[in-house]
Amino acid sequence: MNAIEVTHASKLYRRYSRRRQFATLKSALLSGSLIRDLNPDETFAAVQDVTFTVPRGRTLGVIGRNGSGKSTMLKLVAGITKPTSGTVRVNGRISALIELGAGFHPEISGRENVFINGIMLGLTKKDIARRFDEIVEFAEMKEFIDAPVKTYSSGMYMRLGFAVAIHVDPDVLLVDEVLAVGDEGFTHKCLDKFAEFKRRGRTILLVTHSLGMVERFCDEALWLDGGKMKAMGDPKRVVGAYVTDVEVTEEKQLAAADAKAAEAAATAIMSPEEPAAAVLPDHPVETAGAPADMFRATEGRWGSREVEITDVMIASSDGERAHVFQSGDRLDVHIRMRAPLAIDDVVIGIGIFNAEGVCCYGTNTSLEELKLTRIYGDAEAIFTVDSIDLVEGTYKLDVAVHKFDGFPYDYHRLLYTFRIKSRTKDVGIYRPKHVWRFSDGVSVDTTPGPHASE
Amino acid sequence: MLHNLARLPRYRGLIQSLVARELKARYRGSVLGFFWSFINPLLLLLIYSFVFKYFLPQKAEGIDHYELFMFCGILPWTWFSASLLESSGVLISGGNLIKKVLFPAEVLPIVTVLANMVHFLLGLPVLAAFLIYFQRPLSLAELAWFPVALLVQLVLTLGFALILSALTVHFRDIRDILSNVMTFWFFATPIIYPYTIMAPWQMRILNLNPFTHLAITYQEILYFKGPVGHAFWLLVLGVISVVFFLFAYFVFDRLRDTFAEEV
Numbered sequence: 001m002n003a004i005e006v007t008h009a010s011k012l013y014r015r016y017s018r019r020r021q022f023a024t025l026k027s028a029l030l031s032g033s034l035i036r037d038l039n040p041d042e043t044f045a046a047v048q049d050v051t052f053t054v055p056r057g058r059t060l061g062v063i064g065r066n067g068s069g070k071s072t073m074l075k076l077v078a079g080i081t082k083p084t085s086g087t088v089r090v091n092g093r094i095s096a097l098i099e100l101g102a103g104f105h106p107e108i109s110g111r112e113n114v115f116i117n118g119i120m121l122g123l124t125k126k127d128i129a130r131r132f133d134e135i136v137e138f139a140e141m142k143e144f145i146d147a148p149v150k151t152y153s154s155g156m157y158m159r160l161g162f163a164v165a166i167h168v169d170p171d172v173l174l175v176d177e178v179l180a181v182g183d184e185g186f187t188h189k190c191l192d193k194f195a196e197f198k199r200r201g202r203t204i205l206l207v208t209h210s211l212g213m214v215e216r217f218c219d220e221a222l223w224l225d226g227g228k229m230k231a232m233g234d235p236k237r238v239v240g241a242y243v244t245d246v247e248v249t250e251e252k253q254l255a256a257a258d259a260k261a262a263e264a265a266a267t268a269i270m271s272p273e274e275p276a277a278a279v280l281p282d283h284p285v286e287t288a289g290a291p292a293d294m295f296r297a298t299e300g301r302w303g304s305r306e307v308e309i310t311d312v313m314i315a316s317s318d319g320e321r322a323h324v325f326q327s328g329d330r331l332d333v334h335i336r337m338r339a340p341l342a343i344d345d346v347v348i349g350i351g352i353f354n355a356e357g358v359c360c361y362g363t364n365t366s367l368e369e370l371k372l373t374r375i376y377g378d379a380e381a382i383f384t385v386d387s388i389d390l391v392e393g394t395y396k397l398d399v400a401v402h403k404f405d406g407f408p409y410d411y412h413r414l415l416y417t418f419r420i421k422s423r424t425k426d427v428g429i430y431r432p433k434h435v436w437r438f439s440d441g442v443s444v445d446t447t448p449g450p451h452a453s454e
Numbered sequence: 455m456l457h458n459l460a461r462l463p464r465y466r467g468l469i470q471s472l473v474a475r476e477l478k479a480r481y482r483g484s485v486l487g488f489f490w491s492f493i494n495p496l497l498l499l500l501i502y503s504f505v506f507k508y509f510l511p512q513k514a515e516g517i518d519h520y521e522l523f524m525f526c527g528i529l530p531w532t533w534f535s536a537s538l539l540e541s542s543g544v545l546i547s548g549g550n551l552i553k554k555v556l557f558p559a560e561v562l563p564i565v566t567v568l569a570n571m572v573h574f575l576l577g578l579p580v581l582a583a584f585l586i587y588f589q590r591p592l593s594l595a596e597l598a599w600f601p602v603a604l605l606v607q608l609v610l611t612l613g614f615a616l617i618l619s620a621l622t623v624h625f626r627d628i629r630d631i632l633s634n635v636m637t638f639w640f641f642a643t644p645i646i647y648p649y650t651i652m653a654p655w656q657m658r659i660l661n662l663n664p665f666t667h668l669a670i671t672y673q674e675i676l677y678f679k680g681p682v683g684h685a686f687w688l689l690v691l692g693v694i695s696v697v698f699f700l701f702a703y704f705v706f707d708r709l710r711d712t713f714a715e716e717v
Contacts, residue, residue: 013715079556081714099554107479116475119468120555148482 001091003172003203004054004077009086011072011227012043046072048227049086054220056091056171057201059194061214061235063242064224070207073224074098074176077205092171092203095121101161106150110141113149114164121168131167138189139163159186166193172203191217211239247324247421254323254417261415262301301415303408307343307375307401311336314397314418325388327422327431333383335399337410342376346409350383351398352390353414360390360429366404389431392422455707458560465561469568472561476569491576495532499525502646517648519588519677525581526676527645527669530603533574534611534665535636541566541615542622542629549717559713560706563615571608585676596675599682603671606692610664613699620706623716645669667691 047069054060062070075081076088078096103120104113114135118128128135136145139159149157166173175194194217197204208214214221214235221238223230225245231238313334316322325331333350349364365372397416402408438444481487503521517523541563551557585592622628643665644652652660660666667687674682682688 075714080553082711094556096554096556099550102550102554103557105475105479107482108475112475112478116471119471120551120557124467125471 001056002053002089003056003058003091004052004060004205005087005089006050006052006073006077007087007089009047009050009073009076009083009088010045011047011069011076011081012084013046014043045227047076047083047224050224050227050229051086052222052229052232054203054205056203057198058219059198059204059206059217061218061221062205062207062224063209063211063214063221063239064230065246068224069227070224071098071176072227074174074205074207077172078174090172093122093168094172094174095165095168095170096174096176097162097165098174098176099161100158100165101149104149104157104161107148109147110145110149110152110160114145114160117161117164118168121165123168135160135163135167138167138193140186155183162190166190170202172205173197174205174207176207177209211243215239250419251323254419255321258323258415258417261417300413301411302413303400303402303410305410306341307337307339307346307409309335309399309401309410309412310338310378312397312399312412312416314416323417324419324421327390327392327420327424328387331385331388331418333397333399333416335381335383335401337375337379337381337401339375339377339379342374343409344374345403346372346375347402347404348372348381349398349400349402353396353398354390354429355394355396358429360395362398364400387433388420389433390420391426391428391431392420394419455704458558458707458710459703461558462560462564465558468558469561469565472565473568473572476565477572480569488576491573492580494573495525495529495577495580498528498532502528506646519590522584522588522590523648523673523677524646525584526673527643529574529577529581530607530668530672531640531643531645531665532577533570534607534668535640536573537567537570537611538614538618539629539632539636540570542618542632545619545623545713546626546717552713552717559710560616560703563619564612566619567608567611567615581676590677590679592676596682599671599675599685599688602685602692603668603675603688606688606695607668609692609699610668610695613695613702616699616706617702620709620713623709623713639663639665643669644673648673664691664694 050069050073052060062073064070072081074096075098076083077090078094078098079088079090080096080098101113101117103117105116111132114132115125115128118131119125123131136142139156139162141156141160141163144152144156149160152160173194194204194206206214206218218235220233221235222232223238223242230245231241311334313321313336314323315332315334316325317330317332319332335348335350337348339346347364347366349362349366351362352360354360395418396414397418398411398413399416400408400411402411477488481490484490486493499521502524506520506524544562544566545552545559548559548562551562552559618628618632642660642663644660649657649660649666649670667684668691670684671682671688674680674684
């Protein structure tokens with residue numbers, strides 16, 4: 001038997017023009033447009049033709065970007081809004097963890113609010129009295145339960161709201177990204193509670209951005225994109241497809257940002273002499289003084305252009321232009337240059353900066369004792385990193401061609417962006433190749449715990 | 455609509471606890487607490503008797519115990535007008551519930567009306583004290599009509615509360631218009647002046663005002679001696695109120711699905 005049946009459900013929201021926003025009863029009556037004004041000027045489909053079923057006892061994870069209709073979908077299932085077309089059927093008692101403690105009244109005590117909130121969620125006074133201690137215990141609120149709710153911290157407020165909602169003991173539980181309600185310990189407890197629900201054969205619909213949780217916890221995943229169903233099925237497969245799609249979009253965004261930065265740099269007027277100090281120092285000794293400039297430096301381009309960098313391409317292992325890499329992937333930087341006249345004093349340099357502007361790595365041909373003797377006409381240099389061992393984040397590249405003494409021919413400052421993704425949320429800048437080894441005294445559970453965020 | 459209406463009794467537990475919460479929350483933090491329910495009507499009475507005894511004595515002429523006369527009208531009027539004024543904004547201020555919780559929206563205006571009814575009922579001991587003070591005994595026949603008047607007023611007020619709360623979601627102006635309308639309505643009701651001193655044409659106009667009949671009934675029960683002559687009109691108003699309530703519920707029900715989007 002199906003706990004949730006959604007058939008061709010669509011939800012249109014109305015969008016009004018400016019005229020409608022300022023319309024009042026008076027103006028509506030005066031212009032006789034009362035009826036017309038109530039009609040929307042245009043509509044916006046938050047959810048479009050979505051069909052799915054959730055059999056009893058299964059857990060469905062709904063994923064998607066912001067604004068993809070996840071929350072609207074949840075409200076439709078909860079019955080808070082009605083679908084514009086199509087049908088939504090739910091068998092059994094629903095409890096929706098959409099906004100925790102939505103019905104709390106600030107002036108009265110937590111105890112009274114628990115009762116009223118419970119009644120709102122469909123319990124009787126007797127039910128609540130029976131579960132009251134359990135609720136308070138779960139919310140870890142024993143000492144504050146008789147204080148007015150307005151004195152609660154936001155964490156306490158959410159915890160109490162969560163505790164009431166979860167103790168309604170619903171057949172169908174709807175959860176909207178509410179696991180950020182407490183500290184690690186409380187989150188753990190919530191997940192345990194969900195697991196208990198699952199064991200008892202209850203149905204859960206979970207809207208979340210935590211993809212790891214969907215993979216581990218859900219029987220099925222639904223991916224919404226722009227209000228439409230993009231995929232549904234095995235969580236691993238759907239999450240994988242979603243992650244790929246997100247990377248493609250990021251790729252496009254970064255490419256667009258790069259193009260914009262390059263364009264801005266090309267039009268900006270830069271004096272070739274002044275920023276020489278920002279050039280990558282040839283001697284490590286000088287780095288001690290230089291970072292101040294490195295931090296301050298913003299995107300830009302300068303140089304005499306005796307040698308011009310015509311294109312910089314960050315490419316993945318397949319040789320295609322790419323902006324998103326997994327940590328440990330191969331990364332190539334293709335630097336295409338043109339020297340109208342033959343130049344014999346030339347150094348090619350590269351620098352990688354993280355989002356905070358910290359130089360993660362910098363090098364040039366001279367530092368690595370590669371003596372370039374001549375550059376003439378169109379030329380290309382390829383800088384290959386076999387394994388880009390950076391932690392997750394966005395990075396920018398400096399690419400430069402300059403004289404041995406630092407005089408810049410063409411300096412591209414932070415104009416190229418790439419992003420590193422990683423399954424491991426380690427911190428820092430650099431990830432040295434490493435392994436963990438344990439003696440017999442340590443036991444290791446190889447399945448990731450439910451508290452891991454991804 | 456009828457299906458939804460039939461479900462209303464199921465929410466009585468919810469309504470009950472929300473009314474209790476409303477009353478508790480209102481006086482929480484004030485020194486006198488619940489006593490304000492008694493003190494408010496007393497103060498109101500004090501102001502009006504002061505004004506009509508010393509500034510406009512000609513209006514109060516020919517009425518013994520003018521305070522008592524006025525109190526009979528003001529007490530139910532306060533229930534009526536406060537209910538309307540509060541319920542007009544109740545869906546908007548309760549938007550969180552409508553948007554985030556599966557919640558029967560009509561409960562909110564109903565709770566407003568009932569909470570104000572409790573205040574009205576709490577004012578009755580004050581009224582009783584006045585009746586004893588002025589030595590105005592009530593006959594059983596008169597007393598029997600009191601719950602009828604109360605019921606008619608309840609149905610009428612619920613009707614107004616439902617329709618106003620629903621319309622205010624779409625036209626926020628109603629809240630501002632309403633406070634002025636209520637002031638006018640107050641003076642267009644024989645509360646501070648007796649109906650009987652009006653000219654026939656004035657009476658015809660006053661008769662169109664539903665609250666006129668309630669005020670007169672309350673005055674006949676509590677103030678004037680003799681039988682409740684207005685009982686027939688009260689029953690007519692009762693029938694009209696029921697029809698109006700059903701109409702208001704119909705409007706409310708039609709607009710129900712728009713609340714979650716508009717508030």
